[in-house]
Amino acid sequence: MNQPEHTIPEPENAPVSPAQQPPRIRIIFATNNAHKVEEIQLAIGDSLEVISLRQAGIDIDIPEPHDTLEANATEKSSTIHRLTGENCFSEDTGLEVPALNGEPGVKSARYAGDGRSFEKNIEKLLHRLDDSPDRRARFRTVISLIWQGHEYLFEGICEGHILHSPVGSHGFGYDPVFVPEGDTRSFAQLSPEEKNRYSHRRKAADQLVAFLLQTQ
Ligand code: ITT
Secondary structure (H helix, E strand, O other): OOOOOOOOOOOOOOOOOHHHOOOOEEEEEOOOOHHHHHHHHHHHOOOEEEEEOOOOOOOOOOOOOOOOHHHHHHHHHHHHHHHHOOOEEEEEEEEEOHHHOOOEEOOHHHOOOOOOOHHHHHHHHHHHHOOOOOOEEEEEEEEEEEEOOEEEEEEEEEEEEEOOOOOOOOOOOOHHHEEEOOOOOOHHHOOHHHHHHHOHHHHHHHHHHHHHHHHO
């Protein structure tokens, strides 16, 4: 007889073998910014398989013509969804400075012109702020997810303040002049793991992951 007469019940907390685990969710991240891909991957861990545009073989400059982060994020995700038909997400991030009426905001990438130079953007920001005693600022990230044909938005905010001059060499963009609330160092002085603890992008990514895992 080939069949065992008794089957031994699995203990309740038996580890799930890889063959029993649901397949990892595969999703395209609609960005051309390699820093964002690294940060999102760190925030998400290996719960999702994130495919960058480059890995998906897509080489286009996605337009960002709108005057809100939400509308630009939607533009980027829907452009890639139209091209691939696949589930995808994008994000748009802005640095919002109350003393500058919310600038650079949605213009953060091109604040000092189309060259998209991080140094020139910082120079312009510091010049505009001058000696203003109000140095408050916040990063705001909006993620637009297109999942099975429907769009979902998630937001992450990191409050902080702007220094008088740049310091540190990690990260990208405005990191050398931004100090997150709860720390005394600029984002550019923090390791990727430390930035991740405070980061706007991580907070938005946490919601994206929670949403996707509960759809499984
Ligand atoms: P994609 O549109 O391809 O995703 P992008 O660089 O154009 O990439 P955004 O339109 O969101 O991205 O531009 C936001 C700009 O804000 C970005 O170029 C940086 O200068 C700045 N920025 C965004 N996230 C940042 C962060 O975590 N730290 C510092 N600066 C950041």
